[in-house]
Amino acid sequence: MGSDKSLCNGTLDVSVTKKFGQRVQKMVSEETPVKKRCSPRLRKIPDGKRPFYGPPGKASKQHPVDFISCDAAKLESLIELHEKDAVADRGSARNIKCSRTSCLPKFSEDEVSTLDASDSCVTRKSIGLKTSDLATTEKKSLDSYVAHSRHDKARVKKALRIYNKYYLHFSQEQGIFDNDGKRLAKHLYLKKEGVCEKGSIKRPDLKAISKMLEYNEVLYPTKRIGHLPGIDVGYQFYSRAEMVALGFHSHWLNDIDYMGESYVKMEELKGYTFPLAVALVLSDSGQCEGDDIVYTAQGGNDVMVNIHQQQIPCADFALKNSMEHCIPVRVVGGHTSEHQSSRLYTYQGLYKVSECWPAEGSNTVVYKYLLKRLQGQPYLTTNQVQYSNGRSTRVPVKAPKLVCLDITEGQEDVCIPVINTIDDTIITGFTYTRYNKVLSSLRLPANAEGCECKGNCTDARTCACAKLNGFDFPYVRSSGGRLIEAKDVVFECGPNCGCGPTCINRISQRGIQYQLEVFRTSDRGWAVKTKDFIPCGAPVCEYVGELRRTNELDNAADNDYIFEIDCWQTIKGIGGRERRLGDVSESFLSNQLGEAEDEDEAEAEFCVDAGRVGNVARFINHSCDPNLFVQCVLSSHRHLKLARILLFASDDIHPMQELTYDYGYALDSVVDNNGTVRTLPCHCGTSECRNRLY
Numbered sequence: 204m205g206s207d208k209s210l211c212n213g214t215l216d217v218s219v220t221k222k223f224g225q226r227v228q229k230m231v232s233e234e235t236p237v238k239k240r241c242s243p244r245l246r247k248i249p250d251g252k253r254p255f256y257g258p259p260g261k262a263s264k265q266h267p268v269d270f271i272s273c274d275a276a277k278l279e280s281l282i283e284l285h286e287k288d289a290v291a292d293r294g295s296a297r298n299i300k301c302s303r304t305s306c307l308p309k310f311s312e313d314e315v316s317t318l319d320a321s322d323s324c325v326t327r328k329s330i331g332l333k334t335s336d337l338a339t340t341e342k343k344s345l346d347s348y349v350a351h352s353r354h355d356k357a358r359v360k361k362a363l364r365i366y367n368k369y370y371l372h373f374s375q376e377q378g379i380f381d382n383d384g385k386r387l388a389k390h391l392y393l394k395k396e397g398v399c400e401k402g403s404i405k406r407p408d409l410k411a412i413s414k415m416l417e418y419n420e421v422l423y424p425t426k427r428i429g430h431l432p433g434i435d436v437g438y439q440f441y442s443r444a445e446m447v448a449l450g451f452h453s454h455w456l457n458d459i460d461y462m463g464e465s466y467v468k469m470e471e472l473k474g475y476t477f478p479l480a481v482a483l484v485l486s487d488s489g490q491c492e493g494d495d496i497v498y499t500a501q502g503g504n505d506v507m508v509n510i511h512q513q514q515i516p517c518a519d520f521a522l523k524n525s526m527e528h529c530i531p532v533r534v535v536g537g538h539t540s541e542h543q544s545s546r547l548y549t550y551q552g553l554y555k556v557s558e559c560w561p562a563e564g565s566n567t568v569v570y571k572y573l574l575k576r577l578q579g580q581p582y583l584t585t586n587q588v589q590y591s592n593g594r595s596t597r598v599p600v601k602a603p604k605l606v607c608l609d610i611t612e613g614q615e616d617v618c619i620p621v622i623n624t625i626d627d628t629i630i631t632g633f634t635y636t637r638y639n640k641v642l643s644s645l646r647l648p649a650n651a652e653g654c655e656c657k658g659n660c661t662d663a664r665t666c667a668c669a670k671l672n673g674f675d676f677p678y679v680r681s682s683g684g685r686l687i688e689a690k691d692v693v694f695e696c697g698p699n700c701g702c703g704p705t706c707i708n709r710i711s712q713r714g715i716q717y718q719l720e721v722f723r724t725s726d727r728g729w730a731v732k733t734k735d736f737i738p739c740g741a742p743v744c745e746y747v748g749e750l751r752r753t754n755e756l757d758n759a760a761d762n763d764y765i766f767e768i769d770c771w772q773t774i775k776g777i778g779g780r781e782r783r784l785g786d787v788s789e790s791f792l793s794n795q796l797g798e799a800e801d802e803d804e805a806e807a808e809f810c811v812d813a814g815r816v817g818n819v820a821r822f823i824n825h826s827c828d829p830n831l832f833v834q835c836v837l838s839s840h841r842h843l844k845l846a847r848i849l850l851f852a853s854d855d856i857h858p859m860q861e862l863t864y865d866y867g868y869a870l871d872s873v874v875d876n877n878g879t880v881r882t883l884p885c886h887c888g889t890s891e892c893r894n895r896l897y
């Protein structure tokens with residue numbers, strides 16, 4: 204049962220006292236001033252000389268915020284920026300015109316003007332298309348390609364985080380069952396009424412995108428021609444819904460995305476014939492032949508237009524118009540990843556529609572299109588991987604050397620090899636452990652009482668552990684279990700609970716589930732990457748080592764592997780990490796524990812020291828733009844200061860990407876034994892880099 208094993212050894216006879224409860228009660232109920240936090244590295248330094256451990260002006264009190272209202276507020280500025288961009292972009296689209304009408308073999312201008320103005324498919328007679336040629340069109344499109352800024356990429360990431368959060372919330376809503384296995388409507392009993400609307404249960408991905416549309420959170424809500432800022436050629440989407448969430452392709456089912464009726468009125472698009480195709484998803488990338496694609500229009504349920512007595516799907520006609528106007532179309536190829544069973548979608552770049560002809564042997568009018576890739580775009584590799592941390596430039600200087608086949612020595616369910624392509628260094632002076640080692644000098648609290656559920660915990664109304672999480676299960680079953688959102692602390696089921704090991708509320712106790720690899724870097728020592736796709740919210744690993752009192756550490760200043768258990772400090776707003784949203788600990792603390800007691804007693808601090816003994820987490824480096832986040836978890840006892848430290852994926856993590864988390868140092872917070880401030884340059888290589896770890 205995960206690290207509960209280590210927590211259950213002979214030293215676990217300290218009970219969760221009322222005193223502790225009182226102490227914790229006080230922590231959250233009082234408006235406490237920001238306190239100076241004492242890092243183990245600072246203990247020998249006289250009080251006055253110690254730098255403040257934590258960001259300046261760190262808020263001492265934040266309230267849990269409803270996930271929707273919070274994100275809507277955050278997004279306001281984002282959308283505003285986006286709107287400015289949209290205007291600028293539409294301005295440049297005005298120039299994307301050409302006079303190449305001869306490439307439209309099947310429809311004359313007269314025929315085009317006889318189109319039905321049905322539904323979303325209105326045609327305007329082509330006028331004044333004489334300015335630029337195809338070369339100019341290509342140049343304009345490619346100019347926008349190089350314009351991706353770090354700000355654009357951050358906005359893409361943010362929008363996807365919002366999508367993922369909605370997705371996980373709606374997955375949770377969908378997955379709630381009563382004891383008889385009957386699905387329950389969450390809104391009937393959960394306090395988050397208003398978040399989960401009533402009505403029939405739909406797919407969580409579709410609910411997530413409709414929520415984003417409703418709250419104006421789609422990154423590019425106005426359709427655009429050409430590349431979209433922040434989405435490079437080679438970008439990988441993990442679902443069609445993600446494309447909709449970004450506004451990259453605004454239909455989750457149809458192949459072709461086009462500008463319809465509403466765009467006719469746009470002054471900037473004057474002179475174009477509508478509908479105009481802007482993006483195309485190829486369900487099977489087998490349709491590609493080198494840089495050319497032969498695409499057969501699908502028709503399907505699309506709106507039909509009447510051209511010369513023939514019913515043509517509107518989307519199909521949109522492609523023809525794009526061909527006529529030489530409008531570049533974004534093409535996304537769907538394929539099955541070798542790393543996961545579900546489908547992946549890779550942005551292949553901008554294409555021009557260069558020819559079309561009727562498909563032979565078909566009774567209905569079905570057209571084929573030849574799409575040619577515009578020159579000057581990056582080439583895709585076979586297994587396109589986004590190196591969002593900009594690490595692709597770090598070329599190995601030596602042939603890969605397998606330092607060790609499995610650093611876990613069989614202790615984990617997966618092998619973790621160690622590879623060195625940089626130098627001859629090997630890993631020494633370290634013993635692998637799957638569970639925390641508790642020193643004999645440390646007495647851990649007794650195991651908490653636990654819930655009385657049987658088999659799997661399913662009903663959040665009756666499960667005692669769910670009650671601690673605010674009458675909710677923090678995880679959803681999707682993709683093997685994912686945390687819905689970061690919390691101050693997650694309360695899991697433990698040794699005294701009636702449920703079994705497959706219970707949804709024991710996700711962090713299942714050990715490492717993904718294929719990881721330790722590898723050597725040229726500037727940050729060892730590092731860890733994933734060979735699997737890791738979905739946002741999935742548990743990656745626990746930070747494991749020797750559980751110690753921080754004031755008993757020797758040579759803390761020279762030990763790079765100390766992880767202070769700062770759950771309590773974070774809740775109190777004393778330096779440390781960012782305060783979490785969706786905080787459930789207040790209900791836990793006020794309902795479960797008694798009155799506050801002397802705070803001084805609560806000052807004892809603990810850490811996980813992975814210097815000599817630890818697991819793979821000790822090799823994970825810091826990044827200022829990380830893909831993992833730290834989550835405190837209580838599974839056996841309920842002592843905040845001895846919470847387990849788990850690392851979860853904060854985004855969808857692509858295979859072969861390095862895993863990183865934010866170490867959370869405040870600048871100038873680390874000093875040597877003489878009190879001199881120590882600095883360490885950061886080599887995370889991200890666009891967000893703050894240049895120093897500490």
Ligand SMILES: C[S@@+](CC[C@H](N)C(=O)[O-])C[C@H]1O[C@@H](n2cnc3c(N)ncnc32)[C@H](O)[C@@H]1O
Pocket residue numbers: 726727728729730763764821822823824825826884885886887896
């Ligand atoms: C917990 S260890 C991480 C694993 C370590 N790289 C190793 O070789 O074992 C932390 C140490 O790694 C190095 N490190 C981690 N992230 C870094 C970064 N972004 N820039 C520079 N050094 C980093 C620093 O020396 C830091 O003290």
